[in-house]
Amino acid sequence: MFPLAEPTMSSTDPGVGNDPNHGDHDGAPRVLRPRRAAPADAVRPTRAEVNxxxxxxxxxxxxxxxxxxxxxxxxxxxxxxxxxxxxxxxxxxxxxxxxxxxxxxxxxxxxxxxxxxxxxxxxxxxxxxxxxxxxxxxxxxxxxxxxxxxxxxxxxxxxxxxxxxxxxxxxxxxxxxxxxxxxxxxxxxxxxxxxxxxxxxxxxxxxxxxxxxxxxxxxxxxxxxxxxxxxxxxxxxxxxxxxxxxxxxxxxxxxxxxxxxxxxxxxxxxxxxxxxxxxxxxxxxxxxxxxxADSTRAPLPELRPVMRVRSEIVSVRDLPQGERIGYGHTWQSARKSRIATVPMGYADGLSRHLSNRGHALVRGRRAPIVGAVSMDLTMVDVTDVPGSRLGDEVVFLGAQDGPLGKDVISASEIADHAGTIPWEVLTSISRRVPRFYREP
Ligand SMILES: Cc1ncc(COP(=O)(O)O)c(C=O)c1O
Missing domain, CATH: 3.20.20.10 (Alanine racemase)
Structure with a gap:
């Protein structure tokens, strides 16, 4: 469904031997070329889909x-x-x-x-x-x-x-x-x-x-x-x-x-x-x-978000009431809870400010981020998402249409929760998150 339509980002990227970042053949200094993670190398289910x-x-x-x-x-x-x-x-x-x-x-x-x-x-x-x-x-x-x-x-x-x-x-x-x-x-x-x-x-x-x-x-x-x-x-x-x-x-x-x-x-x-x-x-x-925009003209269609960031549940656990989770134990279960762990963290661009504030979408329903967002992993409270299990898709940015409903988390919503602006939300999605291009 999301074919890799970006040859420069595939695993065929130049290796060290012909990498322009390693200097020009005639020895003249060259402007550094940025390099990015290659989707073909991605094992983790965390990715940014670009429509x-x-x-x-x-x-x-x-x-x-x-x-x-x-x-x-x-x-x-x-x-x-x-x-x-x-x-x-x-x-x-x-x-x-x-x-x-x-x-x-x-x-x-x-x-x-x-x-x-x-x-x-x-x-x-x-x-x-x-x-x-x-x-x-x-x-x-x-x-x-x-x-x-x-x-x-x-x-x-x-x-x-x-x-x-x-x-x-x-x-x-x-x-x-x-x-x-x-x-x-x-x-x-x-x-x-x-x-x-x-x-x-x-x-x-x-x-x-x-x-x-x-x-x-x-x-x-x-x-x-x-x-x-x-x-x-x-x-x-x-x-x-x-x-x-x-x-x-x-x-x-x-x-x-x-x-x-x-x-x-x-x-x-x-x-x-x-x-x-x-x-x-x-x-x-x-x-x-x-x-x-511009009230003098006929309404224009709404803009459509281009990026969607998704991952999957890689671990789920059922906790008794009173259990604490994550660095600093910043969240404690007020009831028996089902907590999903998702492999996306602040090193991927999911702001730590979303700890105990932001949301993710699971099975088409909104679920709160609980505990501190850590470098590679984030916990989501799926107690109110019946049927959630290992391998379920988790959306941090964008829309999800699932068995329990349909919802969307916009860059503006994330920005509000994280105390920043949507520009920073988008540009923070780090190179560790491979981009997959969708050509509908
Ligand atoms: C000089 C300049 N022009 C245009 C833009 C585009 O701004 P926007 O993303 O708000 O459309 C920027 C972005 O910050 C900018 O620095």
Whole structure:
């Protein structure tokens, strides 16, 4: 049912002999390629199932959310609608834990315009997997030596820059390169600050080989109730664009919006958008399903979660009342209890904060996590799950349809229990959990 559709993650991964992580043949330092657990090697029944059909579905939902909404009156009939903003999917951190090569391949085939990653290493991983569409390296860090910049060009990647020195470094390569300039309009994290902007613009104007293709910023509060900060950031962004144009620069692709920004703020869509979490089927804000986005349009279908994390019961025991379990004995049975042990722990990305708080699904019914989540194992109270036994499927994230019912545990629910955000829930599923790809 879950065929292995990811050749780069199979047991045919390069061995040490030809592993790029072990240095290049000519001795030149190379950017490290990440490596992951190979599903074919997995013995344990714990795995993350990645539904590529749902990923494609979410892409279509986002495309529809971007359709221009020009009112169709006779007066506007003749006016061509503005083109739809392009989607550049954010696949950093191994595509939010889903496995970047398989996700990128699926999105590329589905016609996405471009991809964004944080690291040069992540971009190279995608190029090595055969991805041909533009890839933006958002982190803007290319290493202290020239090799990083050489790799950037050799792999036809799009660098993000925010310092005048980066322009000079790229110009020193003596080859044409298109860049996106990141400006800080209020995130206070990465991007040219207003005071640094003139220097970067001057450096660009003086370096004809470094072409300004894109102008970008990042929204800090697009998921807030109050969109005032977002509006302010967009106003600053457009003032910065005007300064760049006045200096003779002509960025073709302006982009600012993450998932929340693109779904909630029409003015943030510009020429391209950078959704991450929404592609993976998680609403970027509590209660914000795609259907609630932008009240001016017809409801869109809900996004579909792409990842499901499941394991199986490997041990069950019946305890008398008053028994304590797990490290620190943090849970005690208040009645005669049936406790299942499941081989997934915090080293797999199941947060310790879920100890005595979170849930799992067994036979289609919700069962509480009891005792402390340990490194490799977690206990689940299946007293109220009649018929539970060894080998039963246990779902920690996603839906389960079983003999006792149907339920779902969302990344947002886990985040609430663990005191974090769904982004962290997804990206925490560690490399020890093999990804299996489902092509419905
Ligand atoms: C610069 C940048 N753009 C876009 C995104 C995508 O954000 P989201 O996952 O909220 O859509 C991120 C992710 O954090 C980001 O850092």
């Amino acid at each position: 590529l059909g749902n990923l494609r579905f979410n892409l279509r939902v986002l495309e529809r959310a971007l359709e221009p909404q020009a009112p169709r009156t006779p007066a506007t009939e003749a006016t061509p609608a503005a083109p739809r903003a392009a989607i550049w999917g954010v696949l950093k951190a191994d595509a939010y834990g889903h496995g970047a090569p398989a996700v990128a391949r699926t999105l590329e085939r589905a016609g996405i315009a471009g991809l964004c990653v944080a690291l040069l290493e992540e971009a190279i991983e995608l190029r090595s997997a055969g991805i041909q569409i533009p890839i933006l390296v958002m982190g803007g860090y290319y290493g202290p030596r020239r090799e990083g910049l050489e790799e950037l060009l050799a792999n036809d990647l799009v660098p993000v820059i925010y310092h005048a020195e980066q322009v000079a470094d790229l110009a020193s390569l003596g080859r044409p390169v298109g860049v996106h300039l990141k400006v800080d309009t209020g995130m206070g994290r990465l991007g040219a600050a207003p005071t640094e902007l003139d220097g970067v613009i001057e450096a660009l104007a003086a370096s004809p080989s470094v072409r300004l293709d894109g102008l970008m910023t990042h929204l800090a509060c697009a998921d807030d109730d109050d969109l005032g900060t977002t509006e302010e950031q967009l106003a600053r962004f457009s003032a910065i664009e005007a300064r760049a144009r006045a200096a003779g620069l002509t960025p073709r692709i302006r982009h600012a919006a993450n998932s929340a920004g693109m779904l909630r703020v029409a003015a943030a869509r510009l020429d391209a958008v950078r959704p991450g979490i929404a592609l993976f089927g998680v609403p970027p804000r509590a209660g914000l399903g795609a259907s609630e």
